[in-house]
Amino acid sequence: MANWVIVELNRNSTNCTKIIEDIVRIEKNIFPKHESLARSFDDELRKKNSGLLYSDVNGEVGGYVMYSWPSSLCATITKLAVKEDFRRQGHGEALLKAAIQKCRTRNVQRISLHVDPTRIPALNLYKKLGFQVDNLIEGYYSSDRNAYRMYLDFDTD
Template sequence: MMATMAIIELERNSGKVVEEIVKLERKIFPKHESLASFFHNELKKKNSGLLYLHVDGELAGYVMYSWPSSLYASITKLAVKEQWRKQGHGEALLKAAIEKCRTRKISRILLHVDPLRTPALNLYKKHGFQVDCLVDGYYSSDRNAYRMYLDFDSI
């Protein structure tokens, strides 16, 4: 039987979903990298959004993005629960976030990724993101990040 999948935009004040996402965030990311404590503040910002993925009614992943200016947007988090990985869910979330950013009429999306996270890196490259530069010590003193960008063709 096919799983029922839905990508849902987080509504303001949907506390229960936020708690689930915070739990997942803590599980997936190292403590110093987890946004768990910032989640509520992040979501209060007018210029940020979050899409989450339900598979058979269960939280399977989420993507968080923001648009600090009219020039660019950032994908700040993309996470999929371990048992749901390698099934196209991360890709579905990424595409949905790219579309949301595109509707904001921005010309570039930025994100940071650990060069050692090959599946994530390959996913971003597949969707047209290019490596801009290596940022030393982005995650911690001994973990770097690639800054990547995707430019929308100016219309």
């Protein structure tokens, strides 16, 4: 079992370019071209109020999560992906928990995300961490691929 740790991407770190290249490679392997942020990844990271965490497995990116908090009320998990070799080892759960914690420190009241209903492992992970299905959005990803909009509310007291 490899040792790994969740790290926040630091744009000023010496290995930032390599990490982004690794993430873009994962992105291209996992997501259909029209869903991939590979071409616009750098722009996404430059956006105000956004963050990226990744799992560092002995210098290799095992997975990553992107999130943003456009307002003080709501944050969004924009991407969560784990490299095939590292699936079912807790990377996705650890990344999601870390992103939820980052969002909590911003005092948001809700985190939302979209997930393809056919991606059962992802759906189960979100439910395990307390996300609830809000509704089905037909044609969200493409004309023949829908998405569940899911949310996690925080107690405001």
